[in-house]
Amino acid sequence: MAHPSQISDELEKYILKNAPPTVYYIPDFITETEEEYLLQQVYNAPKPKWTQLSRRRLQNWGGLPHQKGMFAEKLPDWLLKYTEKISALGAFAGKTANHVLVNEYKPGEGIMPHEDGPMYHPTVTTISLGSHTLLDFYRPISQTELEVPQTEESRYVLSLLLQQRSLLILQGDMYERYLHGIREVITDTLTDSVANLSCAGGHAGDVLPRGTRVSLTIRHVPKVIRAPLMLGRK
Numbered sequence: 001m002a003h004p005s006q007i008s009d010e011l012e013k014y015i016l017k018n019a020p021p022t023v024y025y026i027p028d029f030i031t032e033t034e035e036e037y038l039l040q041q042v043y044n045a046p047k048p049k050w051t052q053l054s055r056r057r058l059q060n061w062g063g064l065p066h067q068k069g070m071f072a073e074k075l076p077d078w079l080l081k082y083t084e085k086i087s088a089l090g091a092f093a094g095k096t097a098n099h100v101l102v103n104e105y106k107p108g109e110g111i112m113p114h115e116d117g118p119m120y121h122p123t124v125t126t127i128s129l130g131s132h133t134l135l136d137f138y139r140p141i142s143q144t145e146l147e148v149p150q151t152e153e154s155r156y157v158l159s160l161l162l163q164q165r166s167l168l169i170l171q172g173d174m175y176e177r178y179l180h181g182i183r184e185v186i187t188d189t190l191t192d193s194v195a196n197l198s199c200a201g202g203h204a205g206d207v208l209p210r211g212t213r214v215s216l217t218i219r220h221v222p223k224v225i226r227a228p229l230m231l232g233r234k
């Protein structure tokens, strides 16, 4: 049996060997029925639950992460099922995920290369719903080679094909060192730079039109503030 503070033996076989440490890619982590149900729950959320950004919209569940700590709010049951399932795989070193970000991307939308930052335990797990996407990775801007132009292109390292219903787990350098982003395009052309090409069922040269993708980004926020009890208040 796997120790709960470690990635379980079951997961070991999903490690990608041709990417920096550590990427786990699990195709068909959920069934089509579960995918439909999750999409229904996302779209059943009240309108004010959505935050519209210029190139995507999002829902925040579990509380707003903050440097001083997050006022934790209970996750709804439809999300708890998956935060518990993924945590049981050992993804968060024995802790249970307590935060879920839902992102919705229409074809042509994306997210600029970024780091997720220090408010999260250094593991990010993502369930993709509704459509595939291509997640691209970039080296950080080098502090020692400032005379060389460092374009996004020159910093590009690899991509991961995230098929709908898959689970992605990133840890180590892939979480802490490299930046990740999604280009604002309506089709993805697969190349040999897609590190999980064969296990995601893709072939170099495939052109995949994007549909609307909803991603569940599931993380653990270690620093949590509990609301003070208002005892004795008149």
Ligand SMILES: O=C(O)CCC(=O)C(=O)O
Pocket: 101, 103, 111, 116, 126, 135, 180, 215, 217
């Ligand atoms: O949609 C995704 O898979 C990526 C989302 C992301 O990087 C984030 O919310 O920080």
Ligand SMILES: [Fe+2]
Pocket: 114, 115, 116, 180
């Ligand atoms: Fe991110």
